[in-house]
Amino acid sequence: MKKIIAVIAIAFGIAIYAQKKAVEIAGSDTMLELAQALAEDFAKETGIEINVGGGGSGTGIARLINDTVDIANSSREIKDKEKKLAEEKGVKIYEVKLGIDAIAIITNPKNSVKNLTVEQLAAIYKGEVTNWKQVGGPNIAISLYGRQNNSGTYIFFREHILNNQNYSPKMMGMNGSAQIVEAIKNDKGGIGYVGIGYLNDVKGQVKIVTVNNMMPTDEKAVLSAKYPIARFLFQYVSDKRLEREEIRRFYKFALSKKGQDIVKMTGFYPLGEKKAKELNKEVFPLINK
Amino acid sequence: MPLFIREGQMIKYKSTEKILRIDKIAKSIFTISGIIIISILMAIMIFLLKESIPFFKEHGVIDFLFGTSWDPTSGVEEKYGIIPLFISTLMVSVGSLVISMPIGIGAAIFFSEYSKGKISDFIRYIMEILSSIPSVVIGFIGITLIGPFLAELTGTNNGFNAINGSILVALMTLPTIISISTDALKDVPKDMRDASISLGSTKWEAIIKIVVPYAKRGIFASFMLGVGRAIGETMTVVMATGNAPAIPKTFLDSVRTMTANIAIEMGEVPIGSKHYHALFAIGFVLFIITLLVNLLSNKITKRKI
Numbered sequence: 102m103k104k105i106i107a108v109i110a111i112a113f114g115i116a117i118y119a120q121k122k123a124v125e126i127a128g129s130d131t132m133l134e135l136a137q138a139l140a141e142d143f144a145k146e147t148g149i150e151i152n153v154g155g156g157g158s159g160t161g162i163a164r165l166i167n168d169t170v171d172i173a174n175s176s177r178e179i180k181d182k183e184k185k186l187a188e189e190k191g192v193k194i195y196e197v198k199l200g201i202d203a204i205a206i207i208t209n210p211k212n213s214v215k216n217l218t219v220e221q222l223a224a225i226y227k228g229e230v231t232n233w234k235q236v237g238g239p240n241i242a243i244s245l246y247g248r249q250n251n252s253g254t255y256i257f258f259r260e261h262i263l264n265n266q267n268y269s270p271k272m273m274g275m276n277g278s279a280q281i282v283e284a285i286k287n288d289k290g291g292i293g294y295v296g297i298g299y300l301n302d303v304k305g306q307v308k309i310v311t312v313n314n315m316m317p318t319d320e321k322a323v324l325s326a327k328y329p330i331a332r333f334l335f336q337y338v339s340d341k342r343l344e345r346e347e348i349r350r351f352y353k354f355a356l357s358k359k360g361q362d363i364v365k366m367t368g369f370y371p372l373g374e375k376k377a378k379e380l381n382k383e384v385f386p387l388i389n390k
Numbered sequence: 391m392p393l394f395i396r397e398g399q400m401i402k403y404k405s406t407e408k409i410l411r412i413d414k415i416a417k418s419i420f421t422i423s424g425i426i427i428i429s430i431l432m433a434i435m436i437f438l439l440k441e442s443i444p445f446f447k448e449h450g451v452i453d454f455l456f457g458t459s460w461d462p463t464s465g466v467e468e469k470y471g472i473i474p475l476f477i478s479t480l481m482v483s484v485g486s487l488v489i490s491m492p493i494g495i496g497a498a499i500f501f502s503e504y505s506k507g508k509i510s511d512f513i514r515y516i517m518e519i520l521s522s523i524p525s526v527v528i529g530f531i532g533i534t535l536i537g538p539f540l541a542e543l544t545g546t547n548n549g550f551n552a553i554n555g556s557i558l559v560a561l562m563t564l565p566t567i568i569s570i571s572t573d574a575l576k577d578v579p580k581d582m583r584d585a586s587i588s589l590g591s592t593k594w595e596a597i598i599k600i601v602v603p604y605a606k607r608g609i610f611a612s613f614m615l616g617v618g619r620a621i622g623e624t625m626t627v628v629m630a631t632g633n634a635p636a637i638p639k640t641f642l643d644s645v646r647t648m649t650a651n652i653a654i655e656m657g658e659v660p661i662g663s664k665h666y667h668a669l670f671a672i673g674f675v676l677f678i679i680t681l682l683v684n685l686l687s688n689k690i691t692k693r694k695i
Contacts (some may be wrong), residue, residue: 157657166660186660244547249633250463251658265465270474270636273550273644274654276628277469290547 111379123149127154128161128174129253130277131296135367149347158253173337176253198380200364202296203317204330207307211289228269245272246281251368289312298368352388426459442674445667460635462665474637478645483620489566498571521565529629532558550632552641558626563616574608607691614687624649
């Protein structure tokens with residue numbers, strides 16, 4: 102009996118010890134796959150465990166401010182409100198740019214519309230245009246799919262396409278990009294916005310609409326800003342958490358060629374080692390301490 | 391009092407003392423349990439109130455209760471009106487009851503009056519399984535099966551709407567309603583049915599005019615449990631009703647219930663912000679609604695004697 106208790110106690114101890122060493126990342130749904138891929142390869146190389154969760158960019162940043170997570174994935178920039186709240190709580194937040202994401206506008210394959218201008222896209226998402234025939238398509242009512250207000254993609258789209266105007270209140274709030282893709286597969290009037298990382302396995306089941314006649318899968322168009330809906334993928338980390346060696350090593354890895362290759366593999370546009378250093382001037386010296 | 395007193399045994403007074411002491415201890419244990427429950431309930435109410443008051447102070451109760459737009463993260467103007475959420479909850483709850491009450495009573499009558507033996511037991515067993523299916527799975531069924539079916543049936547683009555939510559919630563509350571109503575009907579003394587039939591009524595008349603009214607209170611209690619479950623259901627509606635914040639105009643529109651809204655937004659709010667307290671305010675409203683429903687049902691069951 103005593104032996105069994107001893108074994109269980111040791112097992113618990115190891116589990117707790119291992120947990121303490123594990124790094125926790127949470128936040129952007131768009132970046133989930135990317136963070137998981139980075140975590141996997143990082144663990145293979147260094148044996149350091151990383152747990153990656155979702156919840157939306159807003160959730161990740163809120164947790165970072167509440168000091169319940171090591172790193173927050175975010176597909177949008179941190180808001181001034183959030184920065185202020187962090188300051189009030191005595192948390193200094195550092196921003197790391199990992200890669201670039203293009204947001205694809207998807208519709209159902211039965212929809213004949215091939216291209217939308219940014220103005221048309223804005224009108225649709227503000228609820229001013231409610232039928233596909235108003236933009237040259239079939240006579241079908243538009244079903245608006247979007248994310249929830251905890252999503253970085255939601256905020257980014259509203260800032261850059263709607264110019265901070267309100268979304269139509271009829272826009273449905275889906276609980277993740279995958280849910281948007283699934284819904285549009287079955288809805289002939291559907292339109293949605295998702296990061297291109299979510300379109301790796303959906304050939305033919307949803308249709309990617311060009312915006313201003315540019316495809317989000319066109320690297321040149323995205324990097325030259327000709328494709329109008331592209332954004333940085335951020336990670337936010339606090340000064341306190343950066344003191345952990347595991348986290349500094351993680352960033353060395355993520356911003357190296359190996360890490361950037363993983364960014365490319367999961368469907369995003371990598372910054373490349375050189376640009377990664379350039380764009381992350383503030384954090385680089387801290388990482389390489 | 392002991393049954394046999396042996397000659398010379400002075401046990402009479404001792405055992406009375408002991409019995410009285412055991413009685414007192416039992417009473418204290420049960421009283422303490424009662425007090426714990428009441429304290430927990432009070433604590434929950436106070437906690438909800440405490441976290442909602444900062445919002446009411448900052449924003450005002452009227453605009454919250456009668457505002458027609460919920461958009462706390464707007465870049466234009468933050469709105470904290472609960473009406474769209476309230477109407478959504480109302481639609482899904484009432485919709486689900488419209489489905490589950492008739493089917494519930496019908497099935498209960500079937501189990502109690504018409505079906506006997508193994509088949510009846512088997513069906514009831516299936517029902518128990520239905521009631522233990524987690525709400526996420528029901529939500530999943532709503533998205534993959536019921537949604538597309540509804541879309542085909544009604545000619546809408548998709549099935550993310552109030553009807554879908556009502557059907558799913560009805561699925562979850564039916565087992566409870568059927569189970570409790572069946573027990574209530576079975577409790578009706580056999581004599582009542584026999585008397586009615588002996589006076590010349592048909593079996594059907596006996597059931598509708600005698601048995602069911604006699605079991606009124608139990609059946610009504612089952613409805614109240616159904617209402618409570620319907621109002622509080624969260625996961626299923628988050629998955630299958632679309633969560634659009636507009637005031638729904640028909641049952642074919644997407645809805646965003648109060649519970650769904652809290653679940654969706656609670657994860658992202660910074661603790662202590664206005665939005666955070668606003669979500670607690672919604673929680674407080676839900677608490678009050680549940681309280682009122684319970685008070686109302688108590689009043690009604692007391693009157694129906």
